[in-house]
Amino acid sequence: MSAAVSHTRDGYRPTDPIAVPPLYAWPPRPLATLRWLATGLLFPWGLAFIALAVLAWRYLTPELARMVTLEPGWMALIWLRNTALLTLVAGGLHWWLYIRRSQDRAYKFDGRWLATDNRKFLFRNQVKDNLFWSLISGCTVWSLYECLTLWAYANGFVALIEWHEAPVYLGLMTLAVFFWSTLHFYLNHRLLHWPPLYRLAHALHHRNVNIGPWTGISMHPLEHLIYFSVFLLWWVVPVHPVIVILSGFYQGISPAVSHSGFGKVLIGERARVSAGDHFHQLHHQCFEVNYGNTPTPVDKLFGTWHDGTREAHAALKHRRRARQLG
Numbered sequence: 001m002s003a004a005v006s007h008t009r010d011g012y013r014p015t016d017p018i019a020v021p022p023l024y025a026w027p028p029r030p031l032a033t034l035r036w037l038a039t040g041l042l043f044p045w046g047l048a049f050i051a052l053a054v055l056a057w058r059y060l061t062p063e064l065a066r067m068v069t070l071e072p073g074w075m076a077l078i079w080l081r082n083t084a085l086l087t088l089v090a091g092g093l094h095w096w097l098y099i100r101r102s103q104d105r106a107y108k109f110d111g112r113w114l115a116t117d118n119r120k121f122l123f124r125n126q127v128k129d130n131l132f133w134s135l136i137s138g139c140t141v142w143s144l145y146e147c148l149t150l151w152a153y154a155n156g157f158v159a160l161i162e163w164h165e166a167p168v169y170l171g172l173m174t175l176a177v178f179f180w181s182t183l184h185f186y187l188n189h190r191l192l193h194w195p196p197l198y199r200l201a202h203a204l205h206h207r208n209v210n211i212g213p214w215t216g217i218s219m220h221p222l223e224h225l226i227y228f229s230v231f232l233l234w235w236v237v238p239v240h241p242v243i244v245i246l247s248g249f250y251q252g253i254s255p256a257v258s259h260s261g262f263g264k265v266l267i268g269e270r271a272r273v274s275a276g277d278h279f280h281q282l283h284h285q286c287f288e289v290n291y292g293n294t295p296t297p298v299d300k301l302f303g304t305w306h307d308g309t310r311e312a313h314a315a316l317k318h319r320r321r322a323r324q325l326g
């Protein structure tokens with residue numbers, strides 16, 4: 001992205017407006033769409049999660065035959081695998097950006113560091129609060145959904161499609177993981193902003209205005225139950241288990257990247273890897289905008305799309321004032 005960069009005291013603000021992907025352009029823009037699929041959607045994190053899912057299926061998942069019956073032994077292994085991988089990604093980003101402070105505040109959306117000695121958080125500490133909800137509740141609910149789905153495949157309750165049987169279909173379903181996950185996110189997130197559910201569950205995630213990698217799946221257990229219901233699609237749409245695992249990784253681990261709080265991670269002198277999701281960062285800062293993600297731009301349809309510009313911010317303020325007056 002060629003965005004000029006402005007580092008203000010308040011934090012990093014990419015100056016290019018957040019655009020709707022060319023996939024949705026009319027008339028169609030096939031070349032721009034292909035470029036977006038490759039670089040906007042898949043590279044680098046999407047591909048990393050696909051590779052991780054393949055490795056996890058080959059080396060870190062029990063044999064299907066063992067998963068025919070629900071037993072604590074293999075289910076614990078899945079929990080351990082998911083917890084370890086989340087810790088590797090969220091913990092790695094946290095160490096690099098917040099403990100080592102390798103790039104100080106460069107590309108940091110919010111000028112502040114994470115909260116300590118704040119009564120709003122469990123243990124009065126934002127990182128410990130986020131760790132608690134992510135590991136204890138998040139990884140457990142995620143792993144339970146995954147175990148039940150793999151158990152269904154092991155028992156033939158859902159047909160298991162092998163790659164040699166339908167490579168094109170499974171390739172498309174791999175891509176569909178990203179669209180399904182983000183569409184599902186919009187829908188469940190919108191529901192979680194319904195005031196009773198918000199107060200009961202989602203407010204816990206929104207304690208975090210200034211976000212970090214461990215904020216990603218720091219949610220109330222009820223929100224985890226709703227959020228990880230993303231797996232239910234694979235109970236009616238038959239795929240290969242590697243796609244089930246990818247679905248879990250994208251839902252469970254990618255939020256550590258999108259919530260990293262830094263638009264880019266600098267590695268060495270030259271390498272800049274895109275990381276934090278400016279679109280979702282704005283949801284944490286402004287609250288009633290950007291309920292979804294950019295790959296499925298439902299917010300555009302409903303007028304809640306905040307593209308990060310001063311104009312969008314002024315329009316939001318205007319809407320708020322009109323509502324107060326009304």
Ligand SMILES: [Zn+2]
Pocket residue numbers: 189193202206283
């Ligand atoms: Zn929200």
Ligand SMILES: [Zn+2]
Pocket residue numbers: 205216259280284
């Ligand atoms: Zn969030």
